[in-house]
Amino acid sequence: MGYYTRVDGEIRIEPPLTWAEIKNNPLLPETSAGRAEYDVRLKIDEETVDTDDGQLVRKTCSALVPAWDDSFKAYHLVDHVQHMIDAFPGHTFSGRLDCEGEEAGDLWRVVVRNGRAVKVTPSILWPDEEGQA
Template identity: 55%
Template structure:
């Protein structure tokens, strides 16, 4: 056991990744990477295309999402997000991951600013007591 963090959300990828970018990536959901993948994985979309030679499946990755992990410990999450950004130059990642630890005050996000994964923590602001 240990301190765990729930993570939701995703990063969309523009333009979507091609099969050549997906297939050997450590973020691929397919083997061999799929056998020992990281906590983030590419969401792969499949499109069936009819050709003169028969059906063709086109696979592209439009998002980076969390793998369903029981008792996830988010110690390395920022580094893994940055690793994904660095692995796919020429693509823009937008969105965020919402992170919530076991303690009710442990809330934070992973966002991307200028190509860098950044941890953002909320600010608690008390209302002005004179105006209350």
């Protein structure tokens, strides 16, 4: 059991991470251990390049995305995004992960501000009985 959260969106990485930077990273999509341990994974982009020796597939990472397509226990989402920011100095992380918990009104985001992953919760205002905000 536990509390499940639906997570959508992505944290973009500029410049994209190279294969040399990520090839041993546990957050690669094909690494099942990474999916079990982290709330985010690397979004891998593949580009086929013609060379004199044949076609080369160049892999880079342009973003962090949710580890799972379905709702999951996102207890450490902010910490895991920060871990990746800290692991790759010299790269800029931007964008957001939108989160919606099981309970009504449980909405929040993970954004990157000045190199820090931050949890942001909205202010929900109800209009008074006269219809004024």
